[in-house]
Amino acid sequence: MTSLALERLTYRYPGASAPALDDVTLRVEEGELVVLAGRSGSGKSTLLRLASGLVPHVHGGTVNGEARVAGMDVREHGPGELASVTGSLFQDPETQIVMGTVRNELAFPLENRGESPAAIARGVEEAALALGVAHLLERPTHALSGGELQRVALAAALVGRPQLVLLDEPTSQLDPVAGDELIGLLRRLNEEWGTTILLAEHRLERCLTAADRVIAMAGGRVACDADPAGFLAWAHDHAPALETPGARLLATAGLGPPPVGVKQARAVLRSAGALPVDGSGPALLRAGPVTGRGDFASGVAKSSSPVPPARSASRSALRLRGVWVEPRGAPAILRGVDLSIAPGERVALMGRNGAGKSTLLRHVAGLASPTRGKISTGGRVALLLQNPNDYLVHERVGEEVVPEALAAVGLSAFADRHPRDLSGGERQRLALAIVLGGSDVEPPALLCLDEPTRGMDRAHKADLAVLLGRLAATGTALLVATHDPEFAAAVADRVVLLADGAPIADGAAADVLAGGWYFATETARILRGAGGALDPDAGAALVRAQLAEHRPEVRR
């Protein structure tokens, strides 16, 4: 049976000049796990909203062509009716929680279907166990963290065992561990229940191994519809921004075929004789730490010093001494944190959901005071919070910030636009301009960013990495809380890993991100941390060195 069938479908949002979906024809069969790839604004989210019935029933607009979900015509059946066969999860889980407790949230879709109390109780328990939220069942939903909300919203989407699950960036707020767990769970649901899954995701390296098929969207059209290997081959030629780091690593090293995941990449390297016997192959170790900038931010100079400069610097952009945050009646969030950051240093702050990253940034920026300990800074601290929309209060982009600040983030051309009409990446840059300010304010000694790449495509992340690199070159230190190891590798000299409110690792990015299972880039996982290579270009250089050692003709 066909779960989703679109036939020459064109959809235009109300008042939009260009269609969001343009002459799209595709079929998703029952039991398939399909990944939707594409840059921001390519039509992925609109396609998912169409399949859930929100387009056109909630968003309005005009639809031409045919769209059927499990045989139901989308134009005739609204989202309420389609909810009997679909489960949907969209980008921001906070807007999708409607009940007071997790248990009630999970029960709500089943109650709406008129299920019996026994079926509701069983459905709630099973969904909670499957998503790992059983311990949260009695918790009020307003007290959940972003990652917890994401899992609860997903559990609510799955609780009715829908035939078709529609997911729009479900891992965007999850740490790498939870993100991998979620993809594994989706694969299990797909294999054991035969659930059809349509998953839009920017971090393709995380989900391609689980996918049966990849549909790449561009400008509202289907640009590629192939299996994961076929998609990667297409991406290499036509959309490099969609290539996974592993595929790029091998392509740059002159090896093929493009690998779908770490295991395949290692198999290709092994067969080519380019894989170190263990994680510290002698040839690779001799090559020393390498810090290429290929994937994200080519052209950005970054210190390759294995010793974090903060430790040798006499002047600090930030200094934390024994900082504790102990809310009344709740466990401590920060536990005696000591941290120093030198001017111009770029530090990535990583850790699981709830580790204390956002709390640390808020205290550094002075939005809250620690219970104990001391925070001193070398000047003004600018903080870019998670949601750029919170900064936007004017009717015109030009009113939000002075022209020179707008120019600094490359948005001068948008001065007359409404801020809400900008894309996600552009809003992020505008919010950055707002917190940085123009020449009328003191330049920040430290810029803190809280999950700045949430929901961003790879190209926008690269733009942001370049922008941050330029800023750091002027002496502003960076402290970036992120769940994205690839972005951390692109922007940071140094990585601090936070767990349960205290740093558990603090070192050069090449040391911290090359040595882990989860908090590691795909390149580092493929090469098992060899040579401290974090990005595809650095990895490819090491692979070529390895090949040259084994096959001298490669040198020529």
Place this chain on the structure above:
Amino acid sequence: MSVRRSTSPLHAARAAVGCALCAALALPALLFDSPLVLGAVVVAALATGAAAGAGHALRRALLLALPFALVIALLNPLITHNGLTVIARLGEAPVLGQVDVTLEALVYGVVLGLRALALILCCALYAAVVDPDEVLRLFRRVSFRSALTATLATRMIPVLQRDGRRMADAQRCRAGAAPSRVALVRAVAAGALDRAVDVAAALEVRGYGTARRPPRVRAPWSRHDLAFAAAALALVALAVGGRMAGAASFGTYPLLHGSWGAGAWALAAAIVAAPLLPFLDRRGVEPRAAALAAAWGRR
């Protein structure tokens, strides 16, 4: 303000009983003019909230409601000309004409202010101890859409509070001059509308649009259900019986008159004691959601 789930006997009682208790507590405030009875309702609401672990929420509601009550108390003698005991002649005032402040009008203003305070605190008690999800479940069998609309209106308050806090933090992080209040209000309003649209979309994809009549959940009555239901009945009986018996009668016009005898004091004491007595029994206390889940599990 939103329900704060804690392990108190009142939180362990079913939503219908919680609603009944709050309504019963508000009843004397509607039936009596006696400051003694109105004061008793205020004390009872605060004490019940404190006993249920919602003292902070009630205290906050009290602080918010006090200025409102004060304004009522001060305005009434300025706009009411009833009463015979003039305590101040303020002369001619535009719109109001000759303003003579009477003792009776002043006292009646205090009565009105106290009544407003008592009703606000009863509402605050309801918001703090009754689970809106259960209220939705309770009333959706009668009118699903109305119940959901009312419950979501309650739910939007903490959501918008959180949005407002986030936005305030973001504005503190701005490098330049702070935006005008008008711009902020406009942005907050636009954000609230966006949020409402998001919530509507979430409801649709959870199947709300085609909601069927929900199943009836027959959970057995717990000791706390029975105790608080008895307290609510007692409050209704006290209010209606006291009113019919003329206990704690009080009037302001044309001259102050009322009963301040033992009967009035006994009635006030009983109003305070009735909702508090069930808190003496703390056996089997668990959050209501867990109890309901257990009831479902038994089926």
